[in-house]
Amino acid sequence: RLGEEWFVVVDGRRGKGYNLVWNPVFSPDGKRFAYAARDKNKMFIVTDDGEGQRYDSAGEPFFSPDGSHIAYRAEREARWFVVINGREGKRYDYVRTPPVFSPNGKRVAYGVEDGGKGFMVTAEVLSSNEAAESKETYDIVTSPVFSPDGKRLAYIGVRGKELSDRQVVVVDDREGKIYYEVTAPVFSPDSAQLVYPARRGKEWFVVVNEKEGPVYDMIVTPQFSPDGSRVVYRARKEGKRFVVIADRNGVTIKEHPHYEAVWQPVFTPDGKSIAYGVKDGQELWWKVEPVE
Numbered sequence: 001r002l003g004e005e006w007f008v009v010v011d012g013r014r015g016k017g018y019n020l021v022w023n024p025v026f027s028p029d030g031k032r033f034a035y036a037a038r039d040k041n042k043m044f045i046v047t048d049d050g051e052g053q054r055y056d057s058a059g060e061p062f063f064s065p066d067g068s069h070i071a072y073r074a075e076r077e078a079r080w081f082v083v084i085n086g087r088e089g090k091r092y093d094y095v096r097t098p099p100v101f102s103p104n105g106k107r108v109a110y111g112v113e114d115g116g117k118g119f120m121v122t123a124e125v126l127s128s129n130e131a132a133e134s135k136e137t138y139d140i141v142t143s144p145v146f147s148p149d150g151k152r153l154a155y156i157g158v159r160g161k162e163l164s165d166r167q168v169v170v171v172d173d174r175e176g177k178i179y180y181e182v183t184a185p186v187f188s189p190d191s192a193q194l195v196y197p198a199r200r201g202k203e204w205f206v207v208v209n210e211k212e213g214p215v216y217d218m219i220v221t222p223q224f225s226p227d228g229s230r231v232v233y234r235a236r237k238e239g240k241r242f243v244v245i246a247d248r249n250g251v252t253i254k255e256h257p258h259y260e261a262v263w264q265p266v267f268t269p270d271g272k273s274i275a276y277g278v279k280d281g282q283e284l285w286w287k288v289e290p291v292e
Helices: none
Strands: 020-026 033-039 042-047 070-076 079-084 107-114 117-124 140-146 153-158 167-171 194-200 203-208 218-224 230-237 240-247 252-255 273-280 283-290
Touching: 042 070, 079 107, 079 117, 107 140, 107 153, 117 140, 117 153, 167 194, 194 218, 194 230, 203 218, 203 230, 203 240, 240 273
Parallel strands: none
Antiparallel strands: 020 033, 033 042, 070 079, 107 117, 140 153, 153 167, 194 203, 218 230, 230 240, 240 252, 273 283
């Protein structure tokens, strides 16, 4: 910032000055950049190709995995839409989730609300056809995630505001079991399986391929092994934290030692071991342990 002007500096070169700039990002390949800007009460996205269309509001920009496409949320006259490569999509009352690209960059998904209903929208990046809207509606939809092969889509649907079972994971337009709370689903590397944490009352457990695992006080960040045969996640019970290894049905294979704190575990490339950080008293350790 110099005086009243904000600007972005890329490779030592100062960009154009605006009233405000935010969310500067590079494309995954590092060849392109983009950021949001405001000037004269209008918001827009600036890329290495120049300024985009000006709107009443504009969200942060997102690049496709190969860096060749860009998408973001925008609003004009109280109607929201997603802009993909400069092309404006259908208008809605609100676009709740930022656009998410599929791994191959061919599709974009985002959650919207319109007419009191929430649903998921998927659009073909290079097609001028109207985007597809999910048939099932909810009060809110969130957390869209594509499978690694880009062919499947999962997201969370929320119904009502009562403190009762009301959240569900939807996969390929098919609802799973309804729970009090669920968190973001995760696909296996081969795209065939799905895992997510769920809560019923005060009890947390993982749901692996629609099968529930054992109950804990808290569960976070499950992930599959490279071959999809195992799931690892962090759990908490009676104040202690630890790592759990389960099979593809959610059945516990091994519950690792308990510590004051545990950091995110990762599988080795061959899937035979896991590595994670722990806090034991005043000591911090890196642990590498066999899966079985």
